[in-house]
Every structure is written in C-alpha cells, then in structure tokens.
Amino acid sequence: MSQPIVDVSNLTVVFSGGRVPVKAVNGVDLKIAAGDAVALLGESGSGKSVTLRALMRLLPEKTARIEADRMTVAGQTVLDLPKQDLTRYRGGIVSMIFQEPALALDPVYTLGDQIAETVVRHEGVSFSEGRKRALDLFERVRIPSPQRRLEAYPHEMSGGMRQRAMIALALACQPKVLLADEPTTALDATVQIQILLLLRELQRELGLAIIFVTHDIGAAVEIADRIAVMYAGRIVEEGPVRTLIREPRHPYTIGLLKSRAHGAMAKGGRLETIPGSPPDLAALPPGCAFAPRCTFVADSCATIQPPVVQISPDHAVRCLQTDATQNAAPKLIEQD
Amino acid sequence: MLSYIGRRIVYALPIMLGVSLACFALVHIAPGDPLVSVLPADASEALRQQMMVLYGFDRSYLEQFALWLFRAAQGDLGTSIASGRSVSSEVMRAVGNTLILAITATFIGFLFGLLFGFVAGYFRDTWIDKSASVLSVIGVSVPHYWLGMVLVIIFSAQLNWLPATGMGPTGSAGWQMDWVHFQHILLPALTMSVIPMGIIARTIRALVAEILNQDFVQALRAKGLGELGVFTHVVKNAAPTALAVMGLQLGYLLGGSILIETVFSWPGTGFLLNSAIFQRDLPLLQGTILVLALFFVALNLVVDVVQSFLDPRIQRA
Incomplete structure (x- = not known):
C-alpha cells in the first residue's frame, strides 16, 4: 500500500469516568489508502464508534484517554494537533456523518445556514458564497427542489432527506476522509440502499476515503472495499469484502455470517446465533476476548492474546485456531 | 404570521x-x-x-x-371607597411606579441570571459552576422581605449610604431620571431581582447542560466549529425556553411584590393592593387585581408569539 491516508497503530481508548476504567478500544491497527472504503463491522460496544470518534478527537477530554503509537490522517498527527489546528482538521480534512441525522443537525437553524456556516468557518468566504456552495451540495446529493430545501429546518424533512443533507454538510469543505457512524441504521430499508448508493457514488467521484461503521453485514458489503471486524475493542479480522464473506477465518466473523437470515433459509429452521454476550470491557480476560463464546476454543485461548496471522497478504486474523476454522465458513446459497 | x-x-x-x-x-x-x-x-x-x-x-x-x-x-373601574378617587387613575399611577421598579429589577435579575446560568451550564461541574449554583440557590431560597430588611439595616441604618423608603425625596412629584431617585430604587430593585435571578440561572443551567448532551453539539464540533461557535448554537437553542421563563418572571415582577413594596414603601401595585385589602376597598381591589391579571395574559401572549419566531418547530401556520 502506498502512503495510506489513515494510518493508525495500536490505538487504545480508556474511559475513566465510572468506578472502574473501561477499555473501549484495545490496540486497533488500521491503514486506509486514499479513496478506499473500509467497513468497521461489529456489535454494540465493540469499540467501532469510539475508534471513529478518537480519529476526530471528539471524545470527552476529561474522561477518555486516547493513546496510539501512531495516528496520522492525511499526514497530520491527530493526537498532537493544537486546538486551533484541530478545528481546521475537523470538517476540513476529516468529516463525519452520524447515525441519527434528526439529532445531529441543529434543530433551530435552517439546513442552508448550517452548511454555509461550515464553509465560512473553513474557507473564510462570505456567507452568501457559503449559501451558493450549499445549493451546489444539495444538488450533488440529489435533494429535490434544493433551493427551497435550503430554507427548511431539519424537522421539516424526511429521514432520508435529512441524511442527504447531513452528507452534504459533511462534504462541504472537500474532506479527504469521511467517517460514517452507522449512517443507515436509523433509516428504513428502501432509503438505506439509496443512501448507500449515494455514498458509494460520491466516494468514487471525489476520491474519498470512507470508514463506514456498521453492524449490518449487508450494508458493509454494499459500500466497502474492505471489511474490518471488531470485537471487544480489537480488529479481529480484516480483508477484502469478497474474501471475508467467502473465506472468513475468525470464529466471530463465521458466527456473524451464520446468524444472518440472508438467502433461502429453510422454513421452520432456526436462525443460528452466537451464544453468550459480549465481554465486560472493564474486566477483559487475559487471552482472547471471544474465547468464552467460541466454538473452536482451546486451552491456550484463555491465556494467550492471539497475534495477527496473515492468511494472505491482505487478509489478517487475530486467532490461535486458524487451522480449525479453515473450512468452517457457512455455505452461502446466494451470493453476489 | x-x-x-x-x-x-x-x-x-x-x-x-x-x-x-x-x-x-x-x-x-x-x-x-x-x-x-x-x-x-x-x-x-x-x-x-x-x-x-x-x-x-x-x-x-x-x-x-x-x-x-x-x-x-371602557376603562372605568369605579371609584375607590377609601379615597373617593377613580380606581383606574389610582391603578395606573401605581402600575407606572411598579413598572419602574420591576424593569430595573428585571434588568439586574435577568442579566445576572442569564450570565450565571449560561456560564454554569457550559462549565458544568467546575468551580465556576459550583459558585454560580450556590449563588442561585441562595437567590431562590432567601425570603426577599427579610433580605430587604437586612439590606436596609446595612446600607441605610448602619452605613447611611442609601435611603430606606419611598421612591424619591420627600415632596418629589414622581419618578425622575436622576441620581437622587436612582438611590431610592437601588435597594428595592436589588432585593426584587434576587428571585428571578436564581430561578433563571437554575433553569438555564439545566437547559444548557441538556443541550450540550445532545448529538448535534458533537456534530458541530465535528464540522470544525470552535467553542465560541458551539456556544452561539447553544444560546439559540436555549433561547425559546429561556424566554418563556423570563416572560413568566417578568409577569411576577410586574405584578409588584406586596412584601417588597411594603418594606420599602414603594407606591406601586403591591402597596396599593395591600392598602385596598386592609381598607376593604372593594372597587380598588377588584380593579387592581384585574389590571394585573390582564397584564399577565398579555405578557404570555407576547412571549408565545416571540417564541414562535425563535423556534421554528412551534407551528405558526
């Protein structure tokens, strides 16, 4: 990989607000090439959203301790940025779209003003110039009658339109990296696919790098070039979409794929689930965090933190039992 | 509209x-x-x-x-039994005097209430927040007639800096904008401002803390706004609720405070009500209460309308 635009090595995030410190992220390594889309896949509490916010330093400074051997985005060392540069970095180099656009947009400002404000802030142009940019962006994200919608308040738009406006806002100052925090989770199914297609299209046109956080494998497949599966604050498996879907090697990834009701599930058949529940991030086991729920578990799993195993040059797994999982991938009846 | x-x-x-x-x-x-x-x-x-x-x-x-x-x-509220003068002219004169006091108190109370509230909410759980909160709790809890008397004891009786009663020097015809009259209004206005200050500060603090917890604040930071920019958004979001509370408080203050006006012998509506009750002056009592109540209704009307301008989610159609 030539000079990656996002380069994270050994990122840890610890929250110290409660009684015991909570280790939300425990050594995430992530490299993303410019113009690449990566999906961070995982269940609630796996640390995917926290990783995303750490990249923007959006976590509360008092309670969250962010550490990393290296965390650079477009050449900027994120953790060393002084306040002034941080505001330039946010929105200018990296921007974010949120899960719930109804909550992430300021309810008492018109959408046009919210976009124009950002443009003015970053580029020092006049407000009317900012409004012009907002109109361009609304056309770009294909909001119908954009001129009129610029005057609308968030509550006057539908969920899908709001998310389009959110995307327009995020792209206002030509960022190089877009962080998407479950942007389709709050939308209904038909709108989800439209937003995914729009994001994919914009990503190609603008050469954006996207980190797409989701718990929906379908959405990840739709948008991403590569998938990184997170569990208990670590990336447990990473690889190209196709490889990960067809030849998953981590027992957790295999479990996730099995628990999908995709394709032709026999009538009356039971959907497979992963037994147990995610670990307590305040008291992680010394070995593999997935071991208590794993069907391939061996004695060593409880004591040894699994190292990264390179299955192929672009497929990495953190598991001690990669030999056992070799042919354990679920048969996919229907696969595109 | x-x-x-x-x-x-x-x-x-x-x-x-x-x-x-x-x-x-x-x-x-x-x-x-x-x-x-x-x-x-x-x-x-x-x-x-x-x-x-x-x-x-x-x-x-x-x-x-x-x-x-x-x-x-038609504006005729009858004749005062006690004084024999027309009730409307008595009430109107008292309303004027109360307005002067209330507006001064409002100015002081709102200024410090908003200041304490926004600052405390924004710097939540810091020493700034804690000292502002202590001040506002004191403001809400202290009985204001007692505070009025204490202020009179300190500043009038002991230090002899400010006059204790009345709204002007003896023989003065009415309110004038000068230093002598200002001295008279200082103590009652200060006493009166303490309650709205406390209530507004506490409401705004809770409001700001709640707004800061909302997702859009993080989104504002994510798009690169500095703290000042974020604060501007918070203020605009807090404005409709702040206004409603302030309108209500203004209503209370305009109603005049029987206790404060009595302590300071301020010839306003509260003072008038007090004497009407003690003299069983029915027409005067009725008239005063009616005017004050209508004041309240009108004020709420104004607040509602202004609120709908500030918050687009309130339907205007």
Whole structure:
C-alpha cells in the first residue's frame, strides 16, 4: 500500500469516568489508502464508534484517554494537533456523518445556514458564497427542489432527506476522509440502499476515503472495499469484502455470517446465533476476548492474546485456531 | 404570521373573561361588609341602605358583574371607597411606579441570571459552576422581605449610604431620571431581582447542560466549529425556553411584590393592593387585581408569539 491516508497503530481508548476504567478500544491497527472504503463491522460496544470518534478527537477530554503509537490522517498527527489546528482538521480534512441525522443537525437553524456556516468557518468566504456552495451540495446529493430545501429546518424533512443533507454538510469543505457512524441504521430499508448508493457514488467521484461503521453485514458489503471486524475493542479480522464473506477465518466473523437470515433459509429452521454476550470491557480476560463464546476454543485461548496471522497478504486474523476454522465458513446459497 | 397572532389573541379572550369573573367573585366571596370602612360605626340603617344603592351593592351579583365588566371594558373601574378617587387613575399611577421598579429589577435579575446560568451550564461541574449554583440557590431560597430588611439595616441604618423608603425625596412629584431617585430604587430593585435571578440561572443551567448532551453539539464540533461557535448554537437553542421563563418572571415582577413594596414603601401595585385589602376597598381591589391579571395574559401572549419566531418547530401556520 502506498502512503495510506489513515494510518493508525495500536490505538487504545480508556474511559475513566465510572468506578472502574473501561477499555473501549484495545490496540486497533488500521491503514486506509486514499479513496478506499473500509467497513468497521461489529456489535454494540465493540469499540467501532469510539475508534471513529478518537480519529476526530471528539471524545470527552476529561474522561477518555486516547493513546496510539501512531495516528496520522492525511499526514497530520491527530493526537498532537493544537486546538486551533484541530478545528481546521475537523470538517476540513476529516468529516463525519452520524447515525441519527434528526439529532445531529441543529434543530433551530435552517439546513442552508448550517452548511454555509461550515464553509465560512473553513474557507473564510462570505456567507452568501457559503449559501451558493450549499445549493451546489444539495444538488450533488440529489435533494429535490434544493433551493427551497435550503430554507427548511431539519424537522421539516424526511429521514432520508435529512441524511442527504447531513452528507452534504459533511462534504462541504472537500474532506479527504469521511467517517460514517452507522449512517443507515436509523433509516428504513428502501432509503438505506439509496443512501448507500449515494455514498458509494460520491466516494468514487471525489476520491474519498470512507470508514463506514456498521453492524449490518449487508450494508458493509454494499459500500466497502474492505471489511474490518471488531470485537471487544480489537480488529479481529480484516480483508477484502469478497474474501471475508467467502473465506472468513475468525470464529466471530463465521458466527456473524451464520446468524444472518440472508438467502433461502429453510422454513421452520432456526436462525443460528452466537451464544453468550459480549465481554465486560472493564474486566477483559487475559487471552482472547471471544474465547468464552467460541466454538473452536482451546486451552491456550484463555491465556494467550492471539497475534495477527496473515492468511494472505491482505487478509489478517487475530486467532490461535486458524487451522480449525479453515473450512468452517457457512455455505452461502446466494451470493453476489 | 398575522393570522397566528390573531388566533392567539382570540384564544386569549375567554381567558380574560374568566380572569375578570374570578376577580369579581374572589372579592365578593370574602366575608365582611364593604361599607365598613366608609361608614361610622353608629351609622343609621337608612344611611347604610343609601350607600349600598350608591355603590350598587344592592343589586344581584350577576347584575353587578355585568355592569362592572361593561364599565371596565371602557376603562372605568369605579371609584375607590377609601379615597373617593377613580380606581383606574389610582391603578395606573401605581402600575407606572411598579413598572419602574420591576424593569430595573428585571434588568439586574435577568442579566445576572442569564450570565450565571449560561456560564454554569457550559462549565458544568467546575468551580465556576459550583459558585454560580450556590449563588442561585441562595437567590431562590432567601425570603426577599427579610433580605430587604437586612439590606436596609446595612446600607441605610448602619452605613447611611442609601435611603430606606419611598421612591424619591420627600415632596418629589414622581419618578425622575436622576441620581437622587436612582438611590431610592437601588435597594428595592436589588432585593426584587434576587428571585428571578436564581430561578433563571437554575433553569438555564439545566437547559444548557441538556443541550450540550445532545448529538448535534458533537456534530458541530465535528464540522470544525470552535467553542465560541458551539456556544452561539447553544444560546439559540436555549433561547425559546429561556424566554418563556423570563416572560413568566417578568409577569411576577410586574405584578409588584406586596412584601417588597411594603418594606420599602414603594407606591406601586403591591402597596396599593395591600392598602385596598386592609381598607376593604372593594372597587380598588377588584380593579387592581384585574389590571394585573390582564397584564399577565398579555405578557404570555407576547412571549408565545416571540417564541414562535425563535423556534421554528412551534407551528405558526
């Protein structure tokens, strides 16, 4: 990989607000090439959203301790940025779209003003110039009658339109990296696919790098070039979409794929689930965090933190039992 | 927009009617003879009857109410039994005096209330927040007539810096914008401002803390706004609620405080109400309460309309 635009090595995030410190992220390594889309896949509490916010330093400074051997985005060392540069970095180099656009947009400002404000802030142009940019962006994200919608308040738009406006806002100052925090989770199914297609299209046109956080494998497949599966604050498996879907090697990834009701599930058949529940991030086991729920578990799993195993040059797994999982991938009846 | 205002005014009409009925009923339900204060104790029954007819107390309540309302609608609130002067002119003069005091108190109270509230909410759980919170709790809890007396003891009796009572030097015709009159208003206005200051500070603090917890604040930071930019958004989001609280507080202050005006002998509506009650001056009492109540209704109307300008989610259509 030539000079990656996002380069994270050994990122840890610890929250110290409660009684015991909570280790939300425990050594995430992530490299993303410019113009690449990566999906961070995982269940609630796996640390995917926290990783995303750490990249923007959006976590509360008092309670969250962010550490990393290296965390650079477009050449900027994120953790060393002084306040002034941080505001330039946010929105200018990296921007974010949120899960719930109804909550992430300021309810008492018109959408046009919210976009124009950002443009003015970053580029020092006049407000009317900012409004012009907002109109361009609304056309770009294909909001119908954009001129009129610029005057609308968030509550006057539908969920899908709001998310389009959110995307327009995020792209206002030509960022190089877009962080998407479950942007389709709050939308209904038909709108989800439209937003995914729009994001994919914009990503190609603008050469954006996207980190797409989701718990929906379908959405990840739709948008991403590569998938990184997170569990208990670590990336447990990473690889190209196709490889990960067809030849998953981590027992957790295999479990996730099995628990999908995709394709032709026999009538009356039971959907497979992963037994147990995610670990307590305040008291992680010394070995593999997935071991208590794993069907391939061996004695060593409880004591040894699994190292990264390179299955192929672009497929990495953190598991001690990669030999056992070799042919354990679920048969996919229907696969595109 | 105009139709919205018009609709609000129409809605206010039945409220006003209800308010006037309540005013009228309240005074008549109270026990005691309204003529007791004007007639000598040994007045003859014939004289008593004559006075009853003169003041209209001999008619049925319904008739009295209808007549009173009809006149009130034309601005005639009757004649004060005690002073013999027209109630409307008495009330209006008192309202003017109360306004002067209330507006000064409002200015002080709102200024510090908003300041403490926004700062405390923004710097939540820091020492700034804690000291502002202590101040506002004191403001809400301290009995203000007691505070008034303490201030008088300190600044008038002990230090002899400020006058203790009245709204101007003896013989002064009314309010004037000069230093002498300002000295008179300082203590009562300060005493009066303490309560709204505390209430506003506490409300705004909770409001700001709640707004800061919302997702959009993080989104504002994510798009690169600095703290000042974020604060501007917070203020605009807090404005509608802040305004509603302030409107209510302004209403209370405009109503005049019986206790404060009595402590400082400030000739406002509270002072007037106090004397009307003690003299059983029914027309004056009715008139004062009615004017104050209508004030409240009108003020709420204004707040509603202004609020709908500030918060687009309140339907104007």
